Amino acid sequence: MRSLHRALRYVIPYWRWQVAALLCALLVTASEFVWPWMNKVLIDQVLWPGGGDAAHRVSALNLLVVVTVSAMIAGTLLGLARSYMFARVSERAAADLRRDLFRHVHALPMAFYDRRKTGGVMSVVQNDVEALQGLYAATLVEVLTNILMVFVASGLLIWRSPTLAAIGLPVPVAFAVALALFGRPLRNAGRRVRDDTGAVQEVLQESIAGVREVRIFGRAAAALARYMDRVMPLVSSRIRQAVMGTANGALARLIAMGGMTVVLSVGARMAIAGSMSAGDVVLFLTVLGMLFGPASAFVNLYAGIAVAMGAADRIFEFCDAPAEAQASAPTPLPPRDAAQDTPAVSFTDVGFRYDAEGPDVLCGINLEVRRGEVIALVGPSGSGKTTLVSLIPRLYDVTAGAVLVHGLDVRSLDLMDLRSRIAFVPQEPYLFGTTVAENIRFGKDGVSDDEVLGAARAANAHAFIEALPEGYATQVGERGTRLSVGQKQRIAIARAILRDPELLILDEATSAQDSESERLVQEAVARLMQGRTAFVIAHRLSTVHRADRIVVLDSGRITEIGRHEELVRSNGLYARLHSMQFGMARATSP
Ligand code: ADP
Numbered sequence: 001m002r003s004l005h006r007a008l009r010y011v012i013p014y015w016r017w018q019v020a021a022l023l024c025a026l027l028v029t030a031s032e033f034v035w036p037w038m039n040k041v042l043i044d045q046v047l048w049p050g051g052g053d054a055a056h057r058v059s060a061l062n063l064l065v066v067v068t069v070s071a072m073i074a075g076t077l078l079g080l081a082r083s084y085m086f087a088r089v090s091e092r093a094a095a096d097l098r099r100d101l102f103r104h105v106h107a108l109p110m111a112f113y114d115r116r117k118t119g120g121v122m123s124v125v126q127n128d129v130e131a132l133q134g135l136y137a138a139t140l141v142e143v144l145t146n147i148l149m150v151f152v153a154s155g156l157l158i159w160r161s162p163t164l165a166a167i168g169l170p171v172p173v174a175f176a177v178a179l180a181l182f183g184r185p186l187r188n189a190g191r192r193v194r195d196d197t198g199a200v201q202e203v204l205q206e207s208i209a210g211v212r213e214v215r216i217f218g219r220a221a222a223a224l225a226r227y228m229d230r231v232m233p234l235v236s237s238r239i240r241q242a243v244m245g246t247a248n249g250a251l252a253r254l255i256a257m258g259g260m261t262v263v264l265s266v267g268a269r270m271a272i273a274g275s276m277s278a279g280d281v282v283l284f285l286t287v288l289g290m291l292f293g294p295a296s297a298f299v300n301l302y303a304g305i306a307v308a309m310g311a312a313d314r315i316f317e318f319c320d321a322p323a324e325a326q327a328s329a330p331t332p333l334p335p336r337d338a339a340q341d342t343p344a345v346s347f348t349d350v351g352f353r354y355d356a357e358g359p360d361v362l363c364g365i366n367l368e369v370r371r372g373e374v375i376a377l378v379g380p381s382g383s384g385k386t387t388l389v390s391l392i393p394r395l396y397d398v399t400a401g402a403v404l405v406h407g408l409d410v411r412s413l414d415l416m417d418l419r420s421r422i423a424f425v426p427q428e429p430y431l432f433g434t435t436v437a438e439n440i441r442f443g444k445d446g447v448s449d450d451e452v453l454g455a456a457r458a459a460n461a462h463a464f465i466e467a468l469p470e471g472y473a474t475q476v477g478e479r480g481t482r483l484s485v486g487q488k489q490r491i492a493i494a495r496a497i498l499r500d501p502e503l504l505i506l507d508e509a510t511s512a513q514d515s516e517s518e519r520l521v522q523e524a525v526a527r528l529m530q531g532r533t534a535f536v537i538a539h540r541l542s543t544v545h546r547a548d549r550i551v552v553l554d555s556g557r558i559t560e561i562g563r564h565e566e567l568v569r570s571n572g573l574y575a576r577l578h579s580m581q582f583g584m585a586r587a588t589s590p
């Protein structure tokens with residue numbers, strides 16, 4: 001309930017529109033009564049022979065036509081205005097909500113996304129907001145107009161004939177009860193269909209994503225079997241839903257028709273006996289018929305609110321997930337060129353785990369890095385290299401010890417300030433679905449085309465970009481031109497060059513590249529590292545050689561630190577890794 005209340009707050013800025021829409025809606029409802037009333041007048045004063053002389057009847061008819069046509073035109077115009085204003089309120093409110101959610105998406109800590117599937121977050125921002133939007137648009141006003149409709153209609157019926165009203169009014173109530181009886185089972189059936197559909201989609205999506213594996217291992221038949229295992233339950237749940245839906249409608253309609261027939265025959269008898277005019281009988285039946293709409297609306301209202309409440313709960317649960325911890329009174333970092341004797345980066349007794357209950361991923365890390373020093377991080381896969389460097393821009397917070405930049409705990413710094421000094425080239429960089437130039441410009445806002453070109457040149461990316469179908473304007477990413485890992489890394493290096501970072505973090509691509517591409521990346525990296533403090537997760541011998549110090553990680557601990565020759569001589573993990581990883585087994589064996 002509280003989240004529903006919070007959700008409705010998004011409508012407040014648009015309350016004037018909402019009120020205007022409400023007025024229009026009420027007038028539209030009122031105009032709907034013109035037609036049944038005109039029917040009555042038509043029968044009693046125009047068609048009925050007792051209505052007066054012919055001239056009088058013709059002039060009554062003319063008036064009738066004028067009134068009906070103008071009411072219909074006014075109703076239509078007001079209806080249009082109402083739809084426009086409702087749409088405006090609900091779309092704007094939903095857009096505001098989406099804006100807040102999107103902002104939150106990028107304020108949440110990385111750890112949030114480790115635990116959640118992307119699909120879940122997307123569904124909150126997209127589907128749940130849409131479900132809630134129904135509430136913004138119509139529900140509230142629908143309730144009010146329907147209540148008005150019920151009051152006016154019942155009043156009119158009781159006024160025209162209390163006896164017939166006593167017989168007629170229970171009919172829409174019985175209709176609503178019949179609908180409500182099926183409500184819960186129908187909703188359950190609907191949920192089953194949604195769940196089963198989700199299960200089918202999951203298998204389909206997986207098997208398309210893994211289409212290469214399916215081919216290579218010849219698993220197409222097994223994949224099909226798995227798919228059909230999920231399709232069959234969907235078939236039966238959809239049949240159940242269809243039958244139930246039809247049965248529901250049929251039963252309610254039967255009750256409505258039966259009730260109306262009783263009212264019709266009683267009303268006709270009253271007209272014959274002369275206690276009611278023929279026009280009143282027709283008016284009665286038409287107005288009674290108008291009550292079935294509100295009756296089913298009230299039944300649906302409950303389900304609509306339940307859906308909106310579920311959506312609102314998920315939306316605000318997401319909103320309430322705490323954002324990245326930001327220092328309340330951040331210490332400014334010293335200016336970049338200020339002379340400093342504190343280390344550029346230091347780790348003091350750093351321990352880290354991803355999950356509070358999980359294993360230690362890093363343990364007792366102590367390391368001081370001078371300004372301008374290049375550190376190569378080496379270690380088996382899963383030893384914690386990527387994790388270690390992620391702590392510097394504070395993608396994660398340490399669970400023990402501290403990470404210091406220029407002697408200041410990163411937790412005391414402004415996140416934007418800290419990150420503005422750093423460029424991170426990940427192992428497999430992500431390219432956005434836009435042009436190559438825009439992807440490079442991602443490194444820094446508002447740089448000129450020349451600067452983009454310069455960065456691409458320095459990153460050894462210019463030549464291959466020029467060779468793309470549309471050069472720098474080529475679309476890349478999801479639906480664009482496919483680039484190799486090496487090419488993506490060179491674009492990421494160009495991004496980093498534009499940033500002109502003080503501190504560089506580079507997670508080298510592990511996937512084997514052709515030697516030409518490898519050489520180009522090497523050159524670009526060397527250029528980028530010039531005069532900067534750098535951490536490089538090294539998979540290439542040339543990077544290791546260029547480093548000032550090599551730090552060897554094993555199961556989250558630093559086991560060796562030193563230069564290449566020293567470490568080879570000491571014959572520890574590095575020597576072993578080195579001989580395996582860099583294919584030097586034969587060269588180093590006697
Ligand atoms: P490396 O880069 O040296 O291969 P990582 O730093 O990626 O190693 O991983 C170190 C350990 O932390 C591994 O055991 C890995 O399974 C675990 N790990 C890495 N990322 C996450 C994460 N986002 N959530 C939970 N565990 C993780």
Ligand code: MG
Pocket residue numbers: 385386387427507
């Ligand atoms: Mg890694």
